[in-house]
Structure formats: structure tokens, C-alpha cells
Amino acid sequence: MTALVALDPKFHHTCYLLPEQAQRHAAGLQLIPLVPAELSYVAAQQPIVLTKQADSGQFVLSALNGFVSGENLLFAEHSQQWQGLYLPLQLQRQPFFLAQHQVLALQPAGADGSAKDNSPQYTLCIDPASPALGQQDIGAPLPAGAQRLWLPDGSDSEPFRQAKGVLAELLQGEQQRAQLIEQLLQLQLIQPLALDITFADHSSLRLQGLYCIDQQRLAALAPDDIVRLHQAGWLPAIYSIIGSMTQLYRLIELKNQQLVAR
């Protein structure tokens, strides 16, 4: 596990960013979490599936990169490059994280008796081991492509500002994702993805733990339910997930190429 460190200008003013390196975090990721706003981009390059989080069993949206744990067929090991046109927000945000913590009420409850604000608070953190982060040795020049976090006047640099924007987008996106999932569950539109695949080397595999949209149930929805989905703006997301299923063939093809090359 990566140790996250709260970002502090006092300690981190010598750090610099290598934005081009953020994609290297994709190495070995079979699944990348997604938010609804990016589904249409992802659907153009790879399958989108629903998976369950290990510790909560809650559904999340994921970009599927491979068929077994640790496999990312869209990541080229030799060049350390992400092969997709679109880099999911979860990678764009590297090397930054938001760490969530509850702020416990240190002060007594308000005059109206209401509890103090217990809404989650976030701290901006960095992953010190990230390839997208470097530290400038005293007197040494910045490497090519490197950018500081802060400008001389103390304001945020452009890539730092962008990364913060991505984090804000993710935070909002996760709420939207929860709403979408709730809606899908309520209308019973999630079904297990049952898939047996045989690869070029005749090895076969049964995909497990992946879920997709139940198209039959979607087609049979009552008009009121369809209107509700439309008004909430979920139909594009739903059709992106459905449409992305054809990308499974691309993923199989990538796997076959890899098998043949071996």
C-alpha cells in the first residue's frame, strides 16, 4: 500500500510534477474506477462494467482492462504508455489524492441543539512514490517536462490547478455514480455478466464478478420509469455501458495478439 502524505508547502515546495507520467499508474490495473461523466469517452475505447467493492459490496463503475487480476491490455509495458485515447480521471489525478475523514465535533453542539457539522472533510494528499512526482535536489535543474506545484508568487501552477479540478470532478462524480447505481438497482437493471471466453491459444476463461445492464429489463421498463431515467439524465450513461460491451471483442483481440506474440 502506498503511504499517503498530506500536502504541505512547507515540506513539499521542492516537489515537482511530471504530468506525462501519471499514466504509468495504469500498469497492472485490471479495473479502473469511473464516474458517469466520463463513460461516453471510455465506451469508445474499452468495456465498461459494474463491479463490487471488496470491503463494502457496493457497486462501482469500472473500465475493464484485462481478463485476470493484474492484467492491463491497454497499457504497453515497453513504452510505459496508456494505449487509449482517453485517460480516466482516476489516473489523471495522479499523484494527488483526497483523504476523507470525519471532523469530530470538538465544540459543543450549536445553540439549536443540532450536532456540529459532521459532513466529511477532505485533505489533499500526495503519493510520494508516484512516478508523476519528483523532488528537486538542491541546485539541480528541473528535468524535462517537469513543472513545479507552486509558482514563485505562491499561487498554484497550471498542472496543479488542473489536478485539483480533476479531484473536484471525481468527488462530484462519485456522488453521481452512487445515484446512478441506486437507480439501476431500484429498477433491477443490473445483471451478472456471464461470459465464457476462449482465446487464440485455446485457453478458456469464465469471467466472474462483473455485472452489466440487463437490456431485456431496460426494454420492458414502464414509460414512467423511462421518463424518470431520461429526466435524471441517466440514459446516456446507461447506453454508454451497453454500447461498450462490443469493446470486449477488442479486448479479446488485444489478448490474442499478446498470446501470439509470445
Next chain:
Amino acid sequence: MQHSSQQHMPENTPDSTVKTVVVVGGGNAGWLTAGRIAAEHRIALQKQSPHHPQQALRVILIEAPGIAPIGVGEGTWPTMRSTLLALGIRETDFINACEVSFKQGAKFARWVDGSAEDFYYHPLVLPQGFGKTDMAGFWQHGSQQQAGQQQIKGWDWSSFANDLSYQPAVCEASKAPKTIRHPEYAALANYAYHLDSGKFGVFLQKHCIEQLGVEHIVDTVVAVHSQPCGDIAGVETEQHGVIHGDLFVDCSGFSALLIGKHYQVPFVSCRDVLFIDRALAVQVPYDSPDAEIASHTISTAQDAGWIWDIGLQHRRGVGYVYASRYCSDDEAHATLRRYVGPALDQLQVRPIQINSGHRAHFWHRNCVAVGLAAGFLEPLEASALVLVELSAQFIAAQLPANRQVMDIVARRFNDTFLYRWQRIIDFLKLHYVLTRRPEPFWQDNCKADTIPASLQDLLLLWQHRAPGDLDFTSNNEVFPAASYQYVLYGMGFRGQPPARAYAPADWDLALSQLEHNRKLTAQALATLPSHRELLNKIRQFGLSPV
């Protein structure tokens, strides 16, 4: 051949269609039966639909006010999962509302010789290799070391359940049968439930009324009105007058208002086989909110009976069931205190009478008894709720369309359930007859004249081969052959290992099953969360329906 059903045909009833089912009694038996019938017949839909101005079927449940549930049946079978599904209940709601925990079988402690190391499991997964080959036969060879085979070396052969099932190890580690990622009702390891009986009743009531369209009347039944033919026309209540019906389900518990008080259907005692006639029940709080919860029923043998111990989310349910012929109430209380500890002095201990046995028949004219009104046995192997489920399922599926066919259904019901009661009595008795405990209660249990002939026959057969499906060929079996194997070999029974030749491939197959069970055990222990942890997560996140 003449069918006797003609005799009961009511006369002068131009329209004898079954349109109203009246369930008398608002315990778990009443609600499960009413709910099952209402769900099967989509009564809630009938009510909504404008196309059904004339409702086809009504289910009315009359509940007497202020009656506390007996609350002994807090363990279920895996069948409860199917029952809840049939009622359209979300597993997450059920688990959170009824303080439910997962039950993966029963652990029988001190039943064989009474020593501290003496225990065996009756898990809910089938023995590994069951149905592929005669694993019990191989296991007997191994455990008796008589075959002189090289293959049996390197294996322990000391515990049938541990050698052939991964579930005892899961239970010993207090692990859950599933993870938070398993959908509702699905699992890695087969499971049943432990539940808070009182809360289950409240939960069922709400669901049956709000979702399934069961009509609810809270009132006391004071009289039964008969038709000239002898059928029940209606039951008179204190405040709601006479409630008429076409079929009456007696779920009135021990009072057996209709099947007993009204119809006087005889009660068949089985105290000569099962000696238990009393229980002392107590609810024991946990020491701390994160105390481990056992994922199995613990049943510990005592001088004159045994103690059940069921871990729910918020408390344990503990009780000593004993035979008054061998043990005074004071002695029983002292035994329970030894088990629970001094904390018992602060807790309310409830005495319960157990009159072991059942009605001579259960469906009489237009009245069918379900639950305690039909009969009661000691709460070994959780047979009370499963009989309610099976009865409710039968009545819902075979609900007679009219009075003309009711006697046919009644005869089938009686045949089916008499068979089931007898099989359950046999199976419960099996737990007692192989003991080596010295106390009179246990020794008397082993005497041949207390053992039903049907069980004696089986024990004789099993001297020469393992219990198999060929021993249990009825469509109405309650316990599978695997359950008999777990209890038989768990109690230390060893028959003659099969006297037959084995090819090397036969042994290879058998040993590969043992090996596979080792692998499954390791996998299960690595994958499954602690029981308490999963229950907490279900409270926080819920289980997904898919």
C-alpha cells in the same frame, strides 16, 4: 377402490369455491402460512387490479391481543431462504430487522462420551464427493485402518465432518458463510439463519399486511360455528362478530383451538421415544458489542438433556431442555447456571412445557393445523420452523379450489406430514441412541424398546453400508442421507467397511476428494470475513439483490 372423500362432501352448498382462508393465530406459523398463500395467489395484485372487481381469494388472519410468542424456534433450515424469497422479502431487510445471524449447522458437544474434547459438527454443505462415490465407505476403511491399504496413510480419518466438509473449520473460526459481495440469498457455503423469534413475527406481520394483502383482525376467538355437515362455518370473535371462511388454518399454538379443542383430533405422544418434556430458556447479553458470534447452533449434552446456544446479533438465546423424569427443575436450573455462569441470576429464566408429539392427523374437514397446534418436539435440528414452512408451502401450492376436492388434498397433506413427523422423530432419536454417556437419561435412550422399528432397521442396514439416498426415497423426505451420515459417524458409529474390491482408481478418486476438501478449507478460511464483521457490514451497506 372407493375413496372415502365422498363421505365428507358437504351438502346443500351450491357454491363451495374456496374464496376465504381464515388463519387463526398471529405467531410465526400464522404469518408464514398466511403470507405464503397470499404471495402464491398474488392477492395484493388482485386488490389493485380494476379487472378483479370480484376478488378471487381473501386471506384473513385473526390474532389474539397480548399473546407472547413461545420464542423457542430461533433456528431455521436453509429452506428459510426459499421461503423468504417466495414471500418477496429482501434478505437485507430481514437480517437487519430480526437481529439475524447466519447458521452453518450445529455443533454437538459432549454427546458421545461427555468428555471435554467430545464434539462433532452437522454442517449444511454436503460431504465432499457425496454423489460421486461412496465416500462414507472409504472413510470407514480409513478410520478403522482395516484395509491395509497404503493410500489411507497420511490422512487423519478421525472426524467425518472435518475430513469431508470445510464448514466445521469455518464455524470454528467464527467466520461467515459469505462475503459482502455475495448477492442476497447467495453464498460460498450453504447457510440457514438464527433469528429473534419475536421480531420475526412483527416483521412478517408488517410485510404480509402491507405487501401481500393479508387482512388482519386483532381479536379473541370465543366460539366456533359449525355447518350441519360438521365443517367450520366461522369463528366468533369478541368484537368483530363471526368471521366466515371456507378453509381454516389453526395456528393457535399449544391451545390448538380448532384442531384440538373443537375437533378433538387425538394427540399422539412420542415421549416414549423422545424423553424431553421441559425447557428453561434465557436470553443472555454479550459481554461486549464486538463479541464473536457463533455461526452455528451449539448443542451441549448435559446429565438429563442438552443446552441450546444460539448467537444472534444483539444477544444469545440459551436454554436447557431436559426430561423431568431424570432431573428436577432445581437441578435443571443449577445445570443452566453452570453453563451460563453467575450472570444467570440477573436474567429472567422462562420455563416451557414440551409435550412431545403431534396430532393423529393435521387436516380435518375444512381445517388444517400448522405449527405448535399440529405438534411440537424438542428444538433439536430446528425442525419446528421447517415444518411450518413445508406446511405453508403445501397449502399455498395445493390450495383446494373448492370443497369437493378438499378431502383429497387433506388426505395427501396428512399422508405427507405424518411421514415427515415420523422421519423427524427417527432422526432426532438417532442423536441419542449411539451415546456412551453413563447417566440414566442417556442409557435409557439407548434401550431398544424406546427406538422406533424404522430406525432400528436403518441402524442394522448401516452396519454394512453407509446411509444413502436409497434409504430415503420418498418425495417427502425432510433430512437427506448426508445428514444421517454426519450424525451417525459424528456419534462414533462404525459399521463394517464395505467388503468389496477397489481398483487403484477408486482410491485415487476418494483421496482426491479429501485433498479437495483441504483446498476448499484453506480457500474458505482465507476468503470469508468474520461473522460479526459481515453482519456489521450488512447493517452499514446492505447486501445487493444481484
